Amino acid sequence: MIAEPLRSTDRLFQIIQILRRSSRPVTARMLSEELEVSIRTIYRDVAHLMGQRVPISGEAGVGYVLGTGYDMPPLALVPAELEAIVLGVQWVAAHGEKELSCAALDVLAKVAAVVPASMQPFISVPSTAAKLPLDASQDTADRAKLRAAIRAGTKLRLHYRDQQGKLTERTVWPVVLGYSDITCMLIAWCERRQGFRHFRTDRIHAVEILDEQIGEPRSRLLQRWKAQRTSELAKATSEAG
Incomplete structure (x- = not known):
């Protein structure tokens, strides 16, 4: 028998949350696997939610969808x-x-x-702990300014020191600021290279926000970058194999 670690009330909130975050129908099997309960329990819980007038549509074997406009208490946290x-x-x-x-x-x-x-x-008294901070002592870039440009959709002029120490000037379309345990990267479309590039913020010597909008919606840029990264990773995996 599958264990049921969540109390029924918590589980009902979790079902709503899973449906709310998904853009596609969610099957009872998917719900049961994530919540670690039986499919029969999911059927019973969904029927109970529908009985409480939670706007869930769909059926067993096809998947469930939460109706638009429905909301639950914003901090009903487990x-x-x-x-x-x-x-x-x-x-x-x-x-x-x-x-x-x-x-x-x-x-x-x-x-x-x-x-x-x-x-x-x-x-x-948290049960979690994050790693120690990265060394930002050499980071001369104003990350708040970078994030502001990303939100506003404006171009940036970077004075960037490459891996060989050569200082170059780049006009870029900022996409996202990525953090890791060892560094921070500005992912951007580089006009000079006509492609996506990753700029380490500790190598950005100076940055200027330009009074010029980027050439396409940032959401599309982000999709293109993700597609490129997926292709690069797939290629690397294939070559390694």
């Missing part, structure tokens, strides 16, 4: 969700620059102010 928030805040507070670190701590304070007393220990 322990694992709260632990995920705490871990994310820990990581951002340790690895982000001052603005982002303070914003992460502010988010956690807002969450702590509204969760019930029974959930407070997950915040005050």
